[in-house]
Structures are given as structure tokens and as C-alpha cells.
Amino acid sequence: MQKRITTPLTIEKVEELKAGDSVLLTGYIYTARDAAHKRLVELLEKGEDLPFDIENQIIYYVGPTPAKEGMPIGSAGPTTSYRMDPYTPKLLDKGLKGMIGKGKRSDEVVESMKKNKAIYFAAIGGAAALTAKCVKSSELIAYEDLGAEAIRRLYVEDLPLIVVIDSNGNNYYSIGQEEYKNSLK
Amino acid sequence: MREIHVNQITETIKQLCMDANYYLSEDIKNRFNEYKEKETSKLGKEILDILIENSKIAENEKMPMCQDTGMAVVFLEIGQDVHITGGNLEDAINEGVRQGYTEGYLRKSVVRDPLDRINTKDNTPAIIHYQIVPGDKIKITVAPKGFGSENMSKLKMLKPADGVEGVKRFVLETVKEAGPNPCPPIIVGVGIGGTFEKSAYLAKKALLRKIDKRNENPFYAKLEEELLDEINKLGIGPQGFGGLTTCLGVNIEVFATHIAGLPVAVNINCHATRHKEAII
Known part of the structure; x- marks a missing residue:
């Protein structure tokens, strides 16, 4: 069964989601990957404001391909999340509630997610042309000089996601692989 | 000695960059279909279906199948009886990558220096592997590699x-x-x-x-x-x-x-x- 979720997130919405849930996400989300994360955390360290209000928002780790004329975006699948791990706890402390990416997270990120009640979703890595169909609009927010790595605000409709790590720290990569192995016994 | 103009090399590489990113090859599609039958995980089966569907959309709409359109790895097998004319071979290869990634709406994912990390904005330079072989032809393979x-x-x-x-x-x-x-x-x-x-x-x-x-x-x-x-x-x-x-x-x-x-x-x-x- 798929759960429908809209942004911005709230603690109640986050707590409803459990590792392994299939989710269709609708609403505004923000893109950021390696270079943008570095800049965001540098701003926080200097005590300056971020280029967008991060409270209760979701960051999608994606660097899309250029949009063709008349399209809001090009191909837009997730990038591997662990590269953002060194920056993530600082953003979670600032109010970030959700992340979309793929792959493993560090123990520090999971602890910070539990403390801050946040959620980590996976989008389907490699299904970038299909994912682009869920993006209805895209607006540049900051760091145009970073090209594909700039921060954009996307409006997504029914973006298919899977909850990998929930706000209690349950991890669907471990659970799913265990379940599969048990099914063979 | 057969002459090959660098423009032909540029043009070929440009097209290969685009085709490689839009069209998933048949051997991989066939394997997807084989494993879809064998996969016992329900979610696993669904994901294989999604990836098959993704490759169809990419192909039909000439969209990159993945947003990481890679660093362009170019293999050249150059026949020893070929004489390349009209310019510098390495420049011609990079020009092909530049045109392919720009005109093909592919992502520019290359930084000029591993530590200062400034994007070159045209996905060059390519990683180039040359091999000299017998004959009077050039075999060019473009393999965009995601990171x-x-x-x-x-x-x-x-x-x-x-x-x-x-x-x-x-x-x-x-x-x-x-x-x-x-x-x-x-x-x-x-x-x-x-x-x-x-x-x-x-x-x-x-x-x-x-x-x-x-x-x-x-x-x-x-x-x-x-x-x-x-x-x-x-x-x-x-x-x-x-x-x-x-x-x-x-x-x-x-x-x-x-x-x-x-x-x-x-x-x-x-x-x-x-x-x-x-x-x-």
C-alpha cells in the first residue's frame, strides 16, 4: 500500500512513516548535492541565513540533466547520499525534516535523524527519465555557478519513494535483505 | 596510408556520446527480462519493471536514462596505416565530447582540478585510451561512466x-x-x-x-x-x-x-x- 505525503513535513507526518513504506510525495522540495551542501554548512558556520527556509523541508540529492525547451527539468534520479553525510547533521539541527537519495548513511546521520525526528527516502537510482515525469516545475534558488549542482526548488507530483530509514532509526536496507534471505529458508 | 580528417572523429564522438546515454543496449534489456522472471522479491520485481520502463522513456524521448551522464571515457583503436589530418587528435576528441554533451542535453559533470573543483561546463576533458592496431581504420568507443x-x-x-x-x-x-x-x-x-x-x-x-x-x-x-x-x-x-x-x-x-x-x-x-x- 502506498502512503501519500505532502510537503512541508511535520513531526506527525514523519512519525507515521516506517522503514519499507512506499510513498507518493507531492509538494515543493529542494535540490542540493555535494558542492551546495558545502556552501550551506559554511553559511551556518558563519552564522548567516540559508538561501531558503529549511524548516520542515525535504532536500533531494540530485543533479539533473539540462531541461529541453518546454520541459521543467531533464533526467533527475538520486545521487548517492553518503557524500552528504559530513554536512547532514548540521542541516537536521537547523530543521531539515527529510532527505531523498540512495544508499547507506553514516551512524552520525542516523543518530541525528532520531534526535531531530527526520526521515530518509530512497528514489529509484537509475530511473532518472521516469522520475523527471513527476517534476512539474523547477525554479533556481541559489548557486547558479554550480550548474547541475545549483539549488533548485522543484514541485513534484506523486514522486515514488521508499522509506529507507525512519525516525526511529529502522533501516530498510537491512530489514529488506534479511526478509529476502529468510524467504529462501 | 588512408587519411581521416579530425572533423569526422569529432562528429562520430558527438553522436556516440548522445546515443550511449539515450539507448540501453539489448544485452542488458534481455538480462532485465530474464531476471524479472527469476526475481522472488515483490519490490525487487517492481524495481526491475521501473528500470525497464525508464529505458523505454529514455529511448522514445531521447532523454538520458540516468542523470549522471558520466565522465566520457573514449577508447580509440587506431589503424597504423591511418594518417589523421586537419588538426590535433586530442582536441578533436574533446570537441566531440563538448558538442555531444551540449547539444544532447547531457549533464556536465567534470571539474578541472580534483581539489579546486571548478566545473569545466562542457564535460571535457575526456579520459582517452589509445591503442595502435594493424589496418587503416579507427574504432571509436565512447563509454560514459557514472561515479x-x-x-x-x-x-x-x-x-x-x-x-x-x-x-x-x-x-x-x-x-x-x-x-x-x-x-x-x-x-x-x-x-x-x-x-x-x-x-x-x-x-x-x-x-x-x-x-x-x-x-x-x-x-x-x-x-x-x-x-x-x-x-x-x-x-x-x-x-x-x-x-x-x-x-x-x-x-x-x-x-x-x-x-x-x-x-x-x-x-x-x-x-x-x-x-x-x-x-x-
């Missing part, structure tokens, strides 16, 4: 005493450690032998071979099959959510090596193992 999987690749200098069991252990360890990160189902290129750098080159070259074609040496053909089977017993599954389909194919390339060494390189690729070739 989600490249980052999960490894090289190790094993001891001769480690033997085939050591090689298998290292391949399995590498795949297991990568887990969900390289977007499984993956394709694994293994280079065994040579020197430190030669083994890495062999692993990359292995990824250029179709996954339904086994190594010509029956010993390594069997090893490819055994490794595929053992990787798919790890249970990582599509996207790492558990299942049979962790890997779609293992290709091994080997070369002579030193009496003291057994270099092994494991180059991991995702299902978007892109390579297109042309002979001019």
Missing part, C-alpha cells in the same frame, strides 16, 4: 598464493561493501594481472564487452559465471532492498603479470553500462 558506481570500485595487489579464491573473495567483498550505493542491479568488470594501472584498465575494458558474451578462455568464462552466481547469493537485490538480482553480469579480462604479483581491479557499473562504438 555512483565508479566510487564503489576497488583495486588490490593480491599475493600469488591468494590464487583464484583470493580473487573471488575480493570481488565479493567489494560488491558487498558497495551494497545499495551503486544502484544495483550492477554489472561488474574485473581486471586480473598486468601491473597496478593495467589491471584497472582491464577492468574498465571488461565493461565494454556485452554481458551475454563470455570470456574466450573457458577457465575465465566459468569464473565469470561462478562470480555472477555468488554475487546473486548475497541477497542485496534491486536497489539494495533485498532480492536475487544484485548483478546482471560479470566480465573478466586478464593479462600476463609479474612473478611476484596478482593485481585485481573491480570496476563496478550500474545497469546503465553505456558504451557505443563506431568504425570509421
Whole structure:
């Protein structure tokens, strides 16, 4: 069964989601990957404001391909999340509630997610042309000089996601692989 | 001596960059369909369906199948009876990449220096491997390589005493450690032998071979099959959510090596193992 979720997130919405849930996400989300994360955390360290209000928002780790004329975006699948791990706890402390990416997270990120009640979703890595169909609009927010790595605000409709790590720290990569192995016994 | 103008090389590379990113090759599509039948995880099956659907959209709409359209790795087999005219060959190759990535709406993912990290904005320079071969033609292969999987690749200098069991252990360890990160189902290129750098080159070259074609040496053909089977017993599954389909194919390339060494390189690729070739 798929759960429908809209942004911005709230603690109640986050707590409803459990590792392994299939989710269709609708609403505004923000893109950021390696270079943008570095800049965001540098701003926080200097005590300056971020280029967008991060409270209760979701960051999608994606660097899309250029949009063709008349399209809001090009191909837009997730990038591997662990590269953002060194920056993530600082953003979670600032109010970030959700992340979309793929792959493993560090123990520090999971602890910070539990403390801050946040959620980590996976989008389907490699299904970038299909994912682009869920993006209805895209607006540049900051760091145009970073090209594909700039921060954009996307409006997504029914973006298919899977909850990998929930706000209690349950991890669907471990659970799913265990379940599969048990099914063979 | 046959003359080939650099413009022809540029034009060919431009087209190959685009085609490689839009069209998933038939050997991989066929494997998807085979594994879809065998996969027992419900979510795993759904993910394979999604990836098949994704390749259809990419093909029909000429969209990149993955947003990481890679660093362009270009292999040139240049016939020794070819005379290249009209300019510098390396510039012609990079111009082809520049045009392909710009006109094809592909992502520019290259930074000019690994530490200052300023984007070159046209996906150049390419990684270029030249080989001089007999004949009067040039074979060009463009293999855009995504870094989600490249980052999960490894090289190790094993001891001769480690033997085939050591090689298998290292391949399995590498795949297991990568887990969900390289977007499984993956394709694994293994280079065994040579020197430190030669083994890495062999692993990359292995990824250029179709996954339904086994190594010509029956010993390594069997090893490819055994490794595929053992990787798919790890249970990582599509996207790492558990299942049979962790890997779609293992290709091994080997070369002579030193009496003291057994270099092994494991180059991991995702299902978007892109390579297109042309002979001019």
C-alpha cells in the first residue's frame, strides 16, 4: 500500500512513516548535492541565513540533466547520499525534516535523524527519465555557478519513494535483505 | 596510408556520446527480462519493471536514462596505416565530447582540478585510451561512466598464493561493501594481472564487452559465471532492498603479470553500462 505525503513535513507526518513504506510525495522540495551542501554548512558556520527556509523541508540529492525547451527539468534520479553525510547533521539541527537519495548513511546521520525526528527516502537510482515525469516545475534558488549542482526548488507530483530509514532509526536496507534471505529458508 | 580528417572523429564522438546515454543496449534489456522472471522479491520485481520502463522513456524521448551522464571515457583503436589530418587528435576528441554533451542535453559533470573543483561546463576533458592496431581504420568507443558506481570500485595487489579464491573473495567483498550505493542491479568488470594501472584498465575494458558474451578462455568464462552466481547469493537485490538480482553480469579480462604479483581491479557499473562504438 502506498502512503501519500505532502510537503512541508511535520513531526506527525514523519512519525507515521516506517522503514519499507512506499510513498507518493507531492509538494515543493529542494535540490542540493555535494558542492551546495558545502556552501550551506559554511553559511551556518558563519552564522548567516540559508538561501531558503529549511524548516520542515525535504532536500533531494540530485543533479539533473539540462531541461529541453518546454520541459521543467531533464533526467533527475538520486545521487548517492553518503557524500552528504559530513554536512547532514548540521542541516537536521537547523530543521531539515527529510532527505531523498540512495544508499547507506553514516551512524552520525542516523543518530541525528532520531534526535531531530527526520526521515530518509530512497528514489529509484537509475530511473532518472521516469522520475523527471513527476517534476512539474523547477525554479533556481541559489548557486547558479554550480550548474547541475545549483539549488533548485522543484514541485513534484506523486514522486515514488521508499522509506529507507525512519525516525526511529529502522533501516530498510537491512530489514529488506534479511526478509529476502529468510524467504529462501 | 588512408587519411581521416579530425572533423569526422569529432562528429562520430558527438553522436556516440548522445546515443550511449539515450539507448540501453539489448544485452542488458534481455538480462532485465530474464531476471524479472527469476526475481522472488515483490519490490525487487517492481524495481526491475521501473528500470525497464525508464529505458523505454529514455529511448522514445531521447532523454538520458540516468542523470549522471558520466565522465566520457573514449577508447580509440587506431589503424597504423591511418594518417589523421586537419588538426590535433586530442582536441578533436574533446570537441566531440563538448558538442555531444551540449547539444544532447547531457549533464556536465567534470571539474578541472580534483581539489579546486571548478566545473569545466562542457564535460571535457575526456579520459582517452589509445591503442595502435594493424589496418587503416579507427574504432571509436565512447563509454560514459557514472561515479555512483565508479566510487564503489576497488583495486588490490593480491599475493600469488591468494590464487583464484583470493580473487573471488575480493570481488565479493567489494560488491558487498558497495551494497545499495551503486544502484544495483550492477554489472561488474574485473581486471586480473598486468601491473597496478593495467589491471584497472582491464577492468574498465571488461565493461565494454556485452554481458551475454563470455570470456574466450573457458577457465575465465566459468569464473565469470561462478562470480555472477555468488554475487546473486548475497541477497542485496534491486536497489539494495533485498532480492536475487544484485548483478546482471560479470566480465573478466586478464593479462600476463609479474612473478611476484596478482593485481585485481573491480570496476563496478550500474545497469546503465553505456558504451557505443563506431568504425570509421
